Amino acid sequence: MYDLIVVGGGPAGLTATVYAIRKRLNVLMISKDLGGKTNYRLALPWIEDYQVIRGLEIVNKFRSELEYLKFARHMEPVERIDQDEKGFNVYTRGGGELQAKAVIIASGTKQQRLEVPGEKQFIMRGLCYSALSYAPLFIDRKTVVVGEGDLALRSAAELATVANHVHLVGLTGDALNSVLGKKLASSANVTILENYTVSEVKGNGFANQVIVQNPDGQDETIEAEGTFIEMNLIPNSQMVKDFIDLDDQGRIKVDCYARSNVPGLFAAGDVTDSYAEQVLVAVGEGAKAALSAYEYLLPML
């Protein structure tokens, strides 16, 4: 039986695991990969080495510690977690079953894809999924934001403060009647394409055009140096959904100690309802979850 199992090897999970090792806990990190979403890197033709706040140095340091400490990691997806009188049982895809007194879930979120021609080809080459991270790189640039929910709305609003123009594709109804929606509708550098859909992303090395279909079924071409797919994120919380409190978007609800409603079950990073989806936030939340789990385990050590 492990003291602690950490699920996920992104910034939150790596940080939590390294903290737990430092506290001499008997810890195992189970993950599909090392680094999580920090493996993405946006390339743009007008920027060689850009200044984005990322915290990659610290993530890479923790990642290389885990690469070296093979006994502390297991590379496989977790399918399900349940609980009995001894602690938590963690079931992996290959049929493995591992036990721990405490668990930290740091499994992040999935981005929804558009699934149109050109999307795969231009991912992180002019086409990306995080205006929150990259909007400041698009000063005076032509941009397109695609999405139906709050994330698209706020992404378009942020881009509109710096970009030459923002075409917003996919938003309708309630979202457009919100405060931000009304502000966008009255902004000179924003065009809202209600009831349009995206049919293709085109480019030449980097994405530079978005083909949209108008409500009459005809194609139109929008020139875009940056295309942001901002459809609401899907939290990877399925493994605990049957016995833990989730919010209406499926994120694990945590308190300011990174505790879920189940004693011994902690969560950190993008999979939780804490604000905001950024590397440095996930690193901090991972550290907090490990320290909190340590306090929980202390009477049992």
Ligand SMILES: Cc1cc2nc3c(=O)[nH]c(=O)nc-3n(C[C@H](O)[C@H](O)[C@H](O)COP(=O)(O)OP(=O)(O)OC[C@H]3O[C@@H](n4cnc5c(N)ncnc54)[C@H](O)[C@@H]3O)c2cc1C
């Ligand atoms: C395209 C893009 C660019 C971004 N750029 C920036 C940026 O420049 N600066 C910035 O601060 N933030 C950026 N972000 C946001 C940032 O990457 C995330 O907020 C951060 O990575 C969240 O860390 P995390 O550990 O919570 O989750 P993740 O990084 O998503 O890591 C989750 C981990 O859990 C693992 N996992 C998932 N499901 C399972 C399972 N069932 N079993 C086992 N393991 C599982 C994954 O393999 C992964 O290792 C960007 C996000 C995207 C999508």
